[in-house]
Amino acid sequence: MLAYLVSAFQLRRRFRWRLxxxxxxxxxxxxxxxxxxxxPDTVLTPLETxxxxxxxxxxxxxxxxxxxxxxxxxxxxxxxxAALFNFTARAEERAGLDATLLDRQYSQHNFKIVRxxxxxxxxxxxxxxxxxxxxxxxxxxxGGNIFHIRTAPSRVRQLLLFRVGEELEPxxxxxxxxxxxxxxxxLDARVFVNEATTTPDxxxxxxxxxxxxxxxxxxxxxxxxxxxxxxxxxxxMGLGHQFRNRYEYGRASPQPWRYRGSYLVPFRNFVxxxxxxxxxxxxxxxxxYVARDFVSxxxxxxxxxxxxxxxxxxxxxxxPPIPSDxxxxxxxxxxxxxxxxxxxLKSYDLGYENPARFVVSGRFLNTTYGERPIEDYADASLFLxxxxxxxxxxxxxxxxxxxxxxxDVPTGTLLSLTAGYELNELGNRRYYGVRxxxxxxxxxxxxxxxxxEFGTFVRQRERDxxxxxxxxxxxxxxxxxxxxxxxxxxxxxxxxxxxxDRRPGEQLLSIEGERGLRGFRSDGTLRGTSRFVLNYEATxxxxxxxxxxxxxxxxxxxxxxxxxxxxxxxxxxxxxxxGFGLGLRFRNEYTALRTIQILFGFYPRGQLTNNGxxxxxxxxxxxxxxxxxxxxxxxxxxxxxxxRVFASHR
Numbered sequence: 001m002l003a004y005l006v007s008a009f010q011l012r013r014r015f016r017w018r019l020x021x022x023x024x025x026x027x028x029x030x031x032x033x034x035x036x037x038x039x040p041d042t043v044l045t046p047l048e049t050x051x052x053x054x055x056x057x058x059x060x061x062x063x064x065x066x067x068x069x070x071x072x073x074x075x076x077x078x079x080x081x082a083a084l085f086n087f088t089a090r091a092e093e094r095a096g097l098d099a100t101l102l103d104r105q106y107s108q109h110n111f112k113i114v115r116x117x118x119x120x121x122x123x124x125x126x127x128x129x130x131x132x133x134x135x136x137x138x139x140x141x142x143g144g145n146i147f148h149i150r151t152a153p154s155r156v157r158q159l160l161l162f163r164v165g166e167e168l169e170p171x172x173x174x175x176x177x178x179x180x181x182x183x184x185x186x187l188d189a190r191v192f193v194n195e196a197t198t199t200p201d202x203x204x205x206x207x208x209x210x211x212x213x214x215x216x217x218x219x220x221x222x223x224x225x226x227x228x229x230x231x232x233x234x235x236x237m238g239l240g241h242q243f244r245n246r247y248e249y250g251r252a253s254p255q256p257w258r259y260r261g262s263y264l265v266p267f268r269n270f271v272x273x274x275x276x277x278x279x280x281x282x283x284x285x286x287x288x289y290v291a292r293d294f295v296s297x298x299x300x301x302x303x304x305x306x307x308x309x310x311x312x313x314x315x316x317x318x319x320p321p322i323p324s325d326x327x328x329x330x331x332x333x334x335x336x337x338x339x340x341x342x343x344x345l346k347s348y349d350l351g352y353e354n355p356a357r358f359v360v361s362g363r364f365l366n367t368t369y370g371e372r373p374i375e376d377y378a379d380a381s382l383f384l385x386x387x388x389x390x391x392x393x394x395x396x397x398x399x400x401x402x403x404x405x406x407x408d409v410p411t412g413t414l415l416s417l418t419a420g421y422e423l424n425e426l427g428n429r430r431y432y433g434v435r436x437x438x439x440x441x442x443x444x445x446x447x448x449x450x451x452x453e454f455g456t457f458v459r460q461r462e463r464d465x466x467x468x469x470x471x472x473x474x475x476x477x478x479x480x481x482x483x484x485x486x487x488x489x490x491x492x493x494x495x496x497x498x499x500x501d502r503r504p505g506e507q508l509l510s511i512e513g514e515r516g517l518r519g520f521r522s523d524g525t526l527r528g529t530s531r532f533v534l535n536y537e538a539t540x541x542x543x544x545x546x547x548x549x550x551x552x553x554x555x556x557x558x559x560x561x562x563x564x565x566x567x568x569x570x571x572x573x574x575x576x577x578x579g580f581g582l583g584l585r586f587r588n589e590y591t592a593l594r595t596i597q598i599l600f601g602f603y604p605r606g607q608l609t610n611n612g613x614x615x616x617x618x619x620x621x622x623x624x625x626x627x628x629x630x631x632x633x634x635x636x637x638x639x640x641x642x643x644r645v646f647a648s649h650r
Contacts, residue, residue: 109193110170114162115202118194119153124213129188144213149238151185151211158240158268159183160207161298168203175296178394178408179270180209184242185235187212211235226250240266255281270295282327284311294342297355297392303339310334314373328373338363340386355412356391363420378425388416388435395441399480399487399541409447411439422457429457429466446478446489456500468500485543492536499529500569509562516560517579519601519616521608530563530571539585552585554597579603 125144126136180189214235220228262276278285291304340361347354363384392412418433433455456468561571583599
């Protein structure tokens with residue numbers, strides 16, 4: 001009542017008292033009789049005092065507070081809540097972006113002697129690299145670690161670029177940290193110098209790694225007597241061994257089952273050995289290799305030895321007087337050896353190594369056919385040589401393809417030329433190939449990667465080109481946009497493979513899954529000689545956090561053109577296959593759950609399901625395959641394009 005009287009006194013110069021006093025009286029009566037509204041007017045309430053109606057932080061905090069109180073009870077339900085939830089939020093470190101700063105962050109310790117290396121390995125659940133005090137506290141985290149074997153320190157030492165008693169070369173710490181993060185068994189890693197114990201001539205290096213839960217499996221029931229079973233382990237016995245198995249039974253005759261499996265063993269100095277086996281009705285393969293790639297800019301030597309055997313049924317084009325396509329047996333084996341040498345270039349920056357490298361490499365590939373349907377498949381021995389120039393740097397960022405995981409984005413330039421000579425039963429041939437790639441990063445514009453390569457054989461006498469292949473790739477993702485508490489990126493990815501004058505039956509390219517349309521499945525016979533693929537994805541990280549679940553929304557649109565008709569080199573002559581979908585990606589901050597995606601896709605044509613719809617789930621980001629296509633610019637293992645050019649089994 002007093003407030004209204006004061007307001008009336010201030011307005012006395014504009015209004016007459018005989019009009020103001022009745023209004024004051026009526027307002028006082030109304031105030032005395034009508035109760036105050038229980039819900040505040042959000043239009044008139046100051047912004048800083050309004051409740052957040054979108055995030056509903058008040059309701060969430062009230063629920064969490066109630067659960068915390070309930071978890072303190074000694075009842076069975078209270079103990080169950082205490083076992084399921086940990087109410088301490090996980091802190092995340094913000095990653096930097098400057099590649100130069102990442103390389104020079106320990107430049108003051110260059111060429112000091114490594115006195116000791118202290119390795120700390122953390123289990124998959126309940127621990128945090130950024131929060132050393134974080135421990136497993138609930139039943140799920142502790143129970144999950146029971147079934148997990150922690151990575152052995154000896155496995156971590158295999159990936160180190162430095163040793164005790166040696167001088168610390170420039171960039172070895174940052175490069176080692178990146179290599180640790182790129183392994184399949186580690187979620188994240190930190191490598192740093194213990195500044196408290198460092199001296200003018202020696203350092204102690206601290207290494208902290210956090211594991212992923214390495215075991216995974218799948219079970220798909222297709223019928224009463226038909227199913228698909230998968231079992232994988234990317235860190236067997238904590239030693240970094242990887243085995244993958246996929247068994248399918250209940251298929252139609254003539255072979256009611258099929259199996260695909262592999263086993264990989266890592267050794268010191270980045271040497272890996274793998275054996276693989278595949279048995280299907282139209283495709284049987286067995287092979288083994290030992291390889292060491294150019295994993296770091298400091299790697300001087302790389303090479304591989306591989307032995308493979310193949311037994312396939314291939315489809316030949318229509319030939320009169322046979323009106324239908326034919327399936328013919330093709331058996332052959334290959335022996336592949338290559339060796340490369342990276343040469344350092346002079347650095348004009350004292351204490352900082354030049355990231356550019358000049359690379360030379362050579363390769364020998366021998367192919368022998370045990371059974372062949374036509375004479376076009378001939379025994380051959382191929383000799384190749386490559387020279388190249390590369391420059392590579394890395395940026396460190398988050399929220400690219402993972403969900404808060406530290407990721408290394410490569411940038412740089414690559415140029416290479418390849419030439420070779422093939423000794424062939426049908427006539428000797430020359431081989432020519434060229435490749436160029438570039439990766440650029442801008443804080444405002446995002447990341448752009450472009451690459452192109454072309455390779456072909458030229459028969460010496462006829463001067464005609466054979467088994468040519470042109471491959472291009474473009475990947476672009478925007479910077480991380482922020483609107484309030486929402487963050488999102490856009491991804492655009494294009495891949496093109498155009499085959500020229502391929503051999504009969506060389507329909508090598510697929511558009512299923514990571515090769516083209518995500519979530520797309522055909523009958524297994526959809527192959528072609530050329531393809532053109534477009535992938536678009538939008539990922540939005542929302543502020544929604546209910547009971548610890550962090551939510552991101554994804555939307556995708558894919559299109560793929562595939563040349564399936566024998567004799568046609570252009571994929572644009574056929575109708576494209578498309579896929580559209582929406583999905584959710586979420587991770588729980590309080591429970592021991594990995595990132596999970598539930599996706600809904602629609603495929604107008606080619607999909608196995610009759611209506612074209614499919615709901616599928618996986619435990620990784622939608623664009624996981626993009627990670628493997630990001631340019632490892634220093635690697636000159638002349639194996640990517642050439643193998644697809646002249647080996648019919650790829």
